[in-house]
Amino acid sequence: MYMMLSVILFIIGAVGVMARRNTIILFMCIELMLNAVNLLLVAFSRLHEDSSGQVFVFFIMAVAAAEVAVGLAILSMIYRNVKNIDTDHLGNLKN
Amino acid sequence: MLGYTITQWLFGILAFMAIMFGLMVVFSRNPVNSVLYLVLTFFCIAGHYLLLNAQFLAVVHIAVYAGAIMVLFLFVIMLMNLNQDSEPQRTMISKVIAGVIGGLLLLVVVGALRGSEQLAITRYGHSEIGLVRNLGRVLFDEYLFPFEIVSVLLLAALVGAIMIGKKEDRPLAESNQE
Numbered sequence: 258m259y260m261m262l263s264v265i266l267f268i269i270g271a272v273g274v275m276a277r278r279n280t281i282i283l284f285m286c287i288e289l290m291l292n293a294v295n296l297l298l299v300a301f302s303r304l305h306e307d308s309s310g311q312v313f314v315f316f317i318m319a320v321a322a323a324e325v326a327v328g329l330a331i332l333s334m335i336y337r338n339v340k341n342i343d344t345d346h347l348g349n350l351k352n
Numbered sequence: 353m354l355g356y357t358i359t360q361w362l363f364g365i366l367a368f369m370a371i372m373f374g375l376m377v378v379f380s381r382n383p384v385n386s387v388l389y390l391v392l393t394f395f396c397i398a399g400h401y402l403l404l405n406a407q408f409l410a411v412v413h414i415a416v417y418a419g420a421i422m423v424l425f426l427f428v429i430m431l432m433n434l435n436q437d438s439e440p441q442r443t444m445i446s447k448v449i450a451g452v453i454g455g456l457l458l459l460v461v462v463g464a465l466r467g468s469e470q471l472a473i474t475r476y477g478h479s480e481i482g483l484v485r486n487l488g489r490v491l492f493d494e495y496l497f498p499f500e501i502v503s504v505l506l507l508a509a510l511v512g513a514i515m516i517g518k519k520e521d522r523p524l525a526e527s528n529q530e
Binding site for chain 1: 363367370371374375377378383386387390393394397400401404405406409412413416417420421424425428429431432446447449450451453454457458461462465468479481482486487489490491494495498502505506508509510512513514516517
């Protein structure tokens, strides 16, 4: 059951990454995918009565926080220069 | 109640709400609405953590995601003035392609997972692996080195975010104005 729920949440995130153009919403869909994986890790940690899965979830949370901080900083810098954060406008990194 | 235990009812309701709110994140036009639906999704996932006897993780999840990360998202959206439907939409064909790819991925993964080891949600019971005492023991015994590495990672991300986010130096700004 939890496996199916995690897969469905992950695929919602993946479809969001493919279907949307706003970069912030892309970031949010990545968060959704990370959380689907977290849920699966916790479910397996419960299944095997092993705390290691929950420790991995801590690490994933830390990495996600770092990713969001750096990503949003990059995004706000891009917005300051280009005034636009649609993925179609960000094709060329060289200004 | 129809042969289901209360845990199964809770699981079903929480799973339905998580999936619905997840869909609303993708489909709502306004980015602010997306953020708020994502917060609701995170609350549903925290409820799942509680059902799985991971109490401490549920609290940390709400504090970190709903409390910190989503506030950061909201802050950036407000800063960029994106709180209206200003996003130019993708064409219909690419949305359809994205949906088809997602459906095929779902089909493949479900087919691959069928018959694998499943966590029966009736098998709940008392479990202490989610308590702070046991988690801390595992974290600081077996995973002490990764824990330290994570602290370095967070420091690097902090410094990097500040370096990227601060106002750029004069030459770059001048080259942008040209």
